[in-house]
Amino acid sequence: xxxxxxxxxxxxxxxxxxxxxxxxxxxxxxxxxxxxxxxxxxxxxxxxxxxxxxxxxxxxxxxxxxxxxxxxxxxxxxxxxxxxxxxxxxxxxxxxxxxxxxxxxxxxxxxxxxxxxxxxxxxxxxxxxxxxxxxxxxxxxxxxxxxxxxxxxxxxxxxxxxxxxxxxxxxxxxxxxxxxxxxxxxxxxxxxxxxxxxxxxxxxxxxxxxxxxxxxxxxxxxxxxxxxxxxxxxxxxxxxxxxxxxxxxxxxxxxxxxxxxxxxxxxxxxx
Amino acid sequence: xxxxxxxxxxxxxxxxxxxxxxxxxxxxxxxxxxxxxxxxxxxxxxxxxxxxxxxxxxxxxxxxxxxxxxxxxxxxxxxxxxxxxxxxxxxxxxxxxxxxxxxxxxxxxxxxxxxxxxxxxxxxxxxxxxxxxxxxxxxxxxxxxxxxxxxxxxxxxxxxxxxxxxxxxxxxxxxxxxxxxxxxxxxxxxxxxxxxxxxxxxxxxxxxxxxxxxxxxxxxxxxxxxxxxxxxxxxxxxxxxxxxxxxxxxxxxxxxxxxxxxxxxxxxxxx
Numbered sequence: 001x002x003x004x005x006x007x008x009x010x011x012x013x014x015x016x017x018x019x020x021x022x023x024x025x026x027x028x029x030x031x032x033x034x035x036x037x038x039x040x041x042x043x044x045x046x047x048x049x050x051x052x053x054x055x056x057x058x059x060x061x062x063x064x065x066x067x068x069x070x071x072x073x074x075x076x077x078x079x080x081x082x083x084x085x086x087x088x089x090x091x092x093x094x095x096x097x098x099x100x101x102x103x104x105x106x107x108x109x110x111x112x113x114x115x116x117x118x119x120x121x122x123x124x125x126x127x128x129x130x131x132x133x134x135x136x137x138x139x140x141x142x143x144x145x146x147x148x149x150x151x152x153x154x155x156x157x158x159x160x161x162x163x164x165x166x167x168x169x170x171x172x173x174x175x176x177x178x179x180x181x182x183x184x185x186x187x188x189x190x191x192x193x194x195x196x197x198x199x200x201x202x203x204x205x206x207x208x209x210x211x212x213x214x215x216x217x218x219x220x221x222x223x224x225x226x227x228x229x230x231x232x233x234x235x236x237x238x239x240x241x242x243x244x245x246x247x248x249x250x251x252x253x254x255x256x257x258x259x260x261x262x263x264x265x266x267x268x269x270x271x
Numbered sequence: 272x273x274x275x276x277x278x279x280x281x282x283x284x285x286x287x288x289x290x291x292x293x294x295x296x297x298x299x300x301x302x303x304x305x306x307x308x309x310x311x312x313x314x315x316x317x318x319x320x321x322x323x324x325x326x327x328x329x330x331x332x333x334x335x336x337x338x339x340x341x342x343x344x345x346x347x348x349x350x351x352x353x354x355x356x357x358x359x360x361x362x363x364x365x366x367x368x369x370x371x372x373x374x375x376x377x378x379x380x381x382x383x384x385x386x387x388x389x390x391x392x393x394x395x396x397x398x399x400x401x402x403x404x405x406x407x408x409x410x411x412x413x414x415x416x417x418x419x420x421x422x423x424x425x426x427x428x429x430x431x432x433x434x435x436x437x438x439x440x441x442x443x444x445x446x447x448x449x450x451x452x453x454x455x456x457x458x459x460x461x462x463x464x465x466x467x468x469x470x471x472x473x474x475x476x477x478x479x480x481x482x483x484x485x486x487x488x489x490x491x492x493x494x495x496x497x498x499x500x501x502x503x504x505x506x507x508x509x510x511x512x513x514x515x516x517x518x519x520x521x522x523x524x525x526x527x528x529x530x531x532x533x534x535x536x537x538x539x540x541x542x
Contacts, residue, residue: 127423152398
């Protein structure tokens, strides 16, 4: 999917919501565990109930790998279901990969070609030649970790290098990489006040913003400091939406939570 | 496996060689492609021919993910084969994972418990709470990326933060984390001259050293600057060993290459 198509969908749906499909078998309704593929059954129900309210879904690969082959099958089924039934929806493999050049190419092939995701999250620590193999794919996005939503972000990301914070150095340096137009960035909502300065460095790039809801980030603040004329934001919520209820009505409860967020987004987009 | 058991195996085998099982179907002998599981068939042949010469195997997960479900099945079969037939061999999932706390726990469970690896490589960018969930597992090692063997290592890892290079800051900071005794570190052989300074910060930790062979690193230099009284080194070679030949004799050819390296290690260990 191109950036322009994503922007069109955001405007059409009046939503820049991304729903994180982080399925933990200990947290889903018990009756689903009797299904042949509980993870996919859960995802399908969530997708069916929420697809009109969001523009993107983001499975975090850790939650699938934790269930081995069955987990990977559920991930495949989920992305296939999305690509077949909702091709207008943007898909993010939250994999946080990154390796030396030829190995990053293998990851890029896995997520972009074989699984057919629109984008994948990538860690910057190994530098240019670990990220460029992802950037080489046309109409696919590489979402680089910049400033994450967890406490550990302050261990290294905010340390000063060459007179600026490491995450800003990552932003600046990544702009010089080949096909950098295919970059988006992860910036945690828990650090909304940083967004103004981030926008000085990357005025137009899309940001994937986790941490609204369960992690305490505030939607209004994120939009105030981070929104661009083309919106430029994908706000992710995972647990706050998908685990709204553990009863049989879990999908409706999730839709209600998604609708609350989408309602706020609709208001923000009107201004 | 405990660190002490690993050291004992190194002394017994007179080898600190780790063989990287990075299987690319374009590079393995053509006749294997007709087998039901070409990746596992290749790995099994390599393991059968080289297990007496090395102390560790390191599959890089990218090469398995690139083949989807079949790839994961091959990875499972490979680790099961190793754990069943060669429990004395140390196993490394070269996955370069790392995520927010609860998500890192899922990855740790996947690699340590479900797959049964002895260790996993982890990226440091997200800091303490992204690594500690891995460190919580007893008799398992977390191998943190410090200074990698690729060119991109100079993009961020060698930048100066708080008066020292970022990778040294990673080493220093990681020592303060809970269960830091379970840490090992990735330090590329292509930067052997850095090892003396690294040893000032982490005098005893084991280092996983990629980049000998195909990437141009030198074994003697690595040992000169990086070896400790308990050896403290695992030298990885992947392509240089497993793709020594593309003929039917590929496993023997791999063993010959492994034997060359092991021979050099044996000599070094005598001094």
